[in-house]
Amino acid sequence: MSRRTALHIARPWGAVLSAVMLLLGSEAAAGQAVLTDVSIRRAVVHEVKSFPATSVEALQFSPDSQVLACGTSGGQIALLDVTNGNILRVLRPTGDAVTSLAFAPERPLLVSSDFGGHIDVWDVQTGDAVLSIEEPSAVREVGFAASGRYLVAVGDEGEVRIWESEGWTSLPSIVGHTGPIYAFAISPEDDLIVTGAGGDDPTIRLWTFPEGDPLGTDLYEGHVYDIEYSPSHRQVAISGTQPTVWLWEVDRVDFLHLIFGARAPVADIAYSSRGNGLVMVSENGEFRYQRVPSVFEQRMIPFDHPLSAVAFSDDRMYIACGDRAGAVFLLFVP
Secondary structure (H helix, E strand, C coil), rough: CCCCCECCCCCCHHHHHHHHHHHHHHHHHCCCCCCCCCCHHHCCCEEEECCCCCCEEEEEEECCEEEEEEEEECEEEEECCCCCCEEEEECCCCCCEEEEEEEEECCEEEEECCCCCCCCCCCECCCCCEEEECCCCCCEEEEEECCEEEEEEEECCCEEEEEECCCCCCEEEEEECCCCCCCCEEEECCCCCEECCCCCCCCEEEEECCCCEEEEEEEEECCCCEEEEHHHCEEEEEEEECEEEEEEEEECEEEEEEEECCCEEEEEEEEECCCCCCEEEEEEEEEEEEEEECCCCCEEEECCCCCCEEEEEECCCEEEEECCCCEEEEEEEC
């Protein structure tokens, strides 16, 4: 059943892709970056997959932008072929609700976390789990450092857990939060980490990485949902129960300014690979694209259901978002 979206194209996937590739021209065919601040206004939206009776909780593109990993509240982890929408592999058909997904930058690995406390590292070529870790409580986010050298996880235990990706040796945890940690972001240089909590510990904290020496703390009113480190600026974007996205200056350990426009809690955010674009999805079904560091230029697309996850491909040709009704949408950007 099709869902109404702005600029929704109800045509077969192949026909949509062919038409979009014609619009993209030779630059797209050569794999060059094509997303600009203007072209987002002509984005084509297409529903590519539906996971009935569940919600989409996590999305992540592979480093080559050819595979989209999807994690659901029903515990399913599926790998989609970006070129045709087909399921390439199901890594886990059922289980605890997936909370996050992340590809390794240099190896064919995908890491997943869930509310049951499980952390699994998958070989995406074989579908086999190469590492399984069980934490005492929910793991809220997991990911690799930009270098691929470290695997990091945060959750209800209130600690930052770290492993070396060669041999999966456990390193000392970063401690200091007094409640669950909901999100983190590591600097592109792998020397800093920003963590966000909520509830009785409504703080944003900056630490050296991987040593864990505290560098600063700031308050955040509410629960943090996501933190994303800018690829081009020394700042992070922070979303959560507030109906705004904050830009937080790392050098000043202070909030720089907020991005206006959201009218509901912002569930998820993602930077473009160059750091000049930021996408956000809200619980009222609004998708927004924001130029960075501008706080005024936005593109908003309304969806029928609350949006829960978003991802930006590294080649900047695609943006994926998922909703609470189990649908995954792909935005082609001519």
